[in-house]
């Protein structure tokens with residue numbers, strides 16, 4: 386029996402029971418005792434162990450706890466397909482399947498610890514298996530969305546020098562078209578019931594693979610994953626996270642923001658390719674919760690609401706734009722008998738959405754904030770007083786401040802950069818660096834802080850108020866206007882289904898506020914000029930008058946990312962003819 390966890394200094398895990406639960410050994414310590422240690426590490430109260438691997442040190446531990454009856458009979462993973470087919474795995478089954486998957490990656494694909502692998506799959510159970518298998522085999526996983534174009538794929542494969550890619554039918558033609566230009570790519574794995582020449586069939590290989598596998602012994606700081614994150618200029622950057630940053634960085638937020646317990650069933654509707662998809666299972670599985678997934682072939686509000694009422698889902702996370710669509714439905718026609726706790730993040734939550742969700746379901750919406758480079762750094766924790774429109778307070782152990790461009794801390798009420806203190810000690814849950822890009826890494830730091838690139842202010846009670854990405858803030862006659870405030874004001878008007886606010890050129894003021902608005906059906910045939918004036922007056926009354934949109938355009942749909950976030954940059958470029 387390997388005692389890798391020696392370095393963890395965990396009384397619980399250092400017991401002879403260890404992590405392997407050998408027959409005849411004393412019973413494992415109670416689960417909360419073990420998870421409390423993980424939380425203590427997350428909070429910086431205990432040192433990060435030298436070696437850490439989430440598959441081995443968390444999932445396999447839960448497998449043992451489950452066997453010992455220290456966990457309710459919930460599945461660990463519950464998948465519902467578009468046709469209604471269901472898959473449920475216990476931690477033990479997840480362990481077995483992911484060990485087989487690790488053997489496929491090592492034997493059939495010849496991948497070795499430290500190799501990089503691109504994983505581009507829709508919400509199929511294999512995504513979770515391959516993710517865990519990469520940890521077991523020590524492979525560095527590079528997630529991507531299924532909507533990637535040939536150009537995107539080529540850039541990502543070349544920049545990352547990935548040795549293998551696993552994807553589904555949809556992307557086969559694109560990969561085949563560019564793989565000759567990607568010399569590092571040695572194997573292509575397909576998750577499908579069909580076969581394609583030049584591709585290995587993952588499902589067939591998985592069936593035949595052995596379920597015996599020795600987890601690679603990874604150091605806490607070894608790379609776990611690389612995420613491509615797009616800025617507004619230049620090529621996407623590669624954000625590298627380590628085994629401990631993600632594996633131990635979500636314990637506390639899972640407990641206190643998502644309020645998960647071992648009997649929770651947590652559904653996060655966001656796409657797997659979206660960079661932070663893994664957040665969900667790190668927070669859920671570290672507390673022994675169940676990860677619920679619906680294949681959701683398309684965004685369908687009725688399907689989402691039906692799923693919430695049919696399945697015993699206790700905890701829900703959707704992006705704010707999706708909650709905005711859900712509250713347009715008549716929610717009184719549905720009952721969500723198990724739902725207890727709802728969270729949101731990824732973009733700003735407009736106050737009216739929170740109020741409408743709450744009045745119709747009786748449930749609070751807890752907003753959290755973080756980015757691909759970090760973990761959750763601000764949140765409205767369970768039980769905290771929520772101020773409508775604020776993204777909550779700094780989440781422990783992070784020292785989040787508003788700083789100027791030189792890294793000086795600004796007083797409450799002043800707008801500045803959202804920043805996290807990284808000196809003298811860089812929080813271990815932060816990204817390591819931008820791969821192959823030391824200039825970018827250096828540019829993200831100012832003084833003692835990591836600069837997120839978002840603008841906000843903090844009030845005297847320590848609550849943060851998001852204004853927008855730095856590039857999204859509008860500078861009109863030297864007045865600084867955050868798009869989010871204007872959007873939230875507009876959103877309160879019954880004519881507005883969705884909206885996005887960006888800067889638009891103006892000969893006198895340099896820039897002015899422009900609103901792109903999608904109307905609710907009841908208003909879609911209103912006279913546009915009268916409606917524009919009505920909306921402008923509404924904003925002047927709701928927020929400071931200088932923020933009103935001088936330009937308004939009604940459109941049928943807003944540009945969005947696959948994860949449903951509004952792409953203001955696209956609209957802004959269109960305005961400025963870029």
Ligand SMILES: *[C@@H]1O[C@H](CO)[C@@H](O)[C@H](O)[C@H]1NC(C)=O
Nearest residue numbers: 653655659661662664665702
């Ligand atoms: C839900 O998933 C999205 C992206 O996949 C992620 O950004 C978000 O943090 C997740 N939410 C939680 C509570 O884990």
Ligand SMILES: *[C@@H]1O[C@H](CO)[C@@H](O)[C@H](O)[C@H]1NC(C)=O
Nearest residue numbers: 860861862863864894895896
């Ligand atoms: C805002 O625009 C004015 C000119 O209209 C300029 O002088 C000022 O530097 C700009 N401020 C910022 C923060 O870009």
Ligand SMILES: CC(=O)N[C@H]1CO[C@H](CO)[C@@H](O)[C@@H]1O
Nearest residue numbers: 416417420640645646647672
């Ligand atoms: C098994 C376990 O550790 N459960 C914990 C999950 O998180 C809650 C807090 O949200 C703890 O109270 C439980 O002990």
